[in-house]
Amino acid sequence: MAGEYDYTAGFEARAAVSLADPKLRRNIADADDRQIANRLSAMASLKDPDRLRDLGSEIRSAVLSRLDEHLGTLADKWESHGGKVYFAADESEATDYVREVAQRSGATKVVKSKSMVTEEIHLNHALADAGAEAIETDLGEYIAQLAGDHPAHIITPIIHMSKHDVAALFSDISGTTMPAEVEPLLEFARGRLREHFLSAGLGISGVNFAVADAGALCLATNEGNGRMCTSMPPHHVAIMGMERVVANWEQLAVMLSLLARSGTGQKLTQYTSLLFGPRRAGEADGPIESHLVILDNGRSNLLGTRYQDALKCIRCGACLNVCPVFRQTGGHAYDPVYSGPIGAVINPLLRESEQASELAHASTLCGACTEACPVRIPLHDLLLYERQEYAHKYASRTERMAYSSWSHAWSTPRRFKLFASGGALAARLLGGSRLARLPLLKRWGRGRALPSLPRVPYRSRRGRR
DSSP, rough: OOOOOOOOOOOHHHHHHHHEEEHHHHHHHHHHHHHHHHHHHHHHHHOOOHHHHHHHHHHHHHHHHHHHHHHHHHHHHHHHOEEEEEEEEEEHHHHHHHHHHHHHHHEEEEEEEEOOOHHHTTTTHHHHHHHHHEOOOOOHHHHHHHOOOOOOSSSTTTOOOOOHHHHHHHHHHEEEEEESSSHHHHHHHHHHHHHHHHHHOOEEEEEEEEEETTTTTEEEEEEEEHHHHSSSSSEEEEEETTTTSSSHHHHHHHHHHHHHHHHHHHSSSSSEEEESOOOTTTSSSSSSEEEEEETTTTTGTTSTTTGGGGGOOOOOHHHHHHHHHHHOOGGTTTTOOOOOHHHHHHHHHHHOOOOHGGGGOOOOSHHHHHHHHHTTOHHHHHHHEEEEEEEHSSSSHHHHHHHHHHHHTTTSSHHHHHHHHHHHHHHHHHHHHHHTTTTTTHHHTTTTTOOOOOOOOHHHHTTTO
């Protein structure tokens, strides 16, 4: 699937690949419908869901306002438990550190729990260059890896695949015909992954939240693989985006309640694990070394800017599920890592390029993403800000002149009235279908039919001058 999308091309070209695949769109729509229904039901179980969302938003804003302080406390506490901390400024520093740990420990096989931040820094490729094979152990991520694919959704990596697709993939791998039934497919994956857990020299995980005051890392999963990756290998590395921290246990409780309900429609995920560093003297289980890599990779540049709210994201995926654009195109059309509305916001912020910046236009600006966000990130506002930046940096001279003229024409009531009268006259002379084919409107008018305009504008009928 991933090979069908050209990430050097524009979003429109990638979206066309998805739009030409009715099965993919059907799979995504079915999954989205279930997740939306589950989320609504789970949020309705709360006495006051809106107040909890307000509280979640307040907590995230408060943490970001004192982020340096919380990260310093977290690092001190984690080290007091016997763990090691490394602050990585960018992708290169983070991958170099993990490779060094792998090489020093002699690990040639690495088991990984689900982590979007490791996708962000292309960790699997970096480990392969160092002679270490990285095995994804989350079932969805594992299936995507076997298929030579990458995650199509923050929470459900293979949202675009059906159980028939998985059965066909497993049949090719096993050399036998696998039934398209859940239990046999799970048993096949479980048997293969068990061998990796037992032989891996290094385990890698992400971090859903870090509790600064306690020096603890929290992993929220619905599979036991997270615990296997963090307890069975002799060495463990946790990688977290620098913003994924809370101050204390009380804040964590709020975040977990919102994450589970918004992400999967549960009150709490099946496995909520708390890590406090390596094993202590006398303990039989756990790694002998536990490292925490705290990644910046452009995040600190957002602090104090109008984009700071993007760092409040808890990676629940709710905005993806309600987005009409994601529903039609799926995650692969956006970016190999972060997709949907939050991907359209953070990709241009974390890696500036024309290809990333154009993702802000992959939105109808309907506001459904903002309405669904459990921590009330104003996603549609952030998308508008990024469209402004795109226009300044990448829009053609003709496009900039057109929008500048439009802005000038609508800047006063008199000009607006003249513009509206001229538009109504053009619509009557040309008709809606012809008007939509004019050079400046041709792309926008594709697939749209402009309505006929009234002879007397609304403002005139209301007595406005």
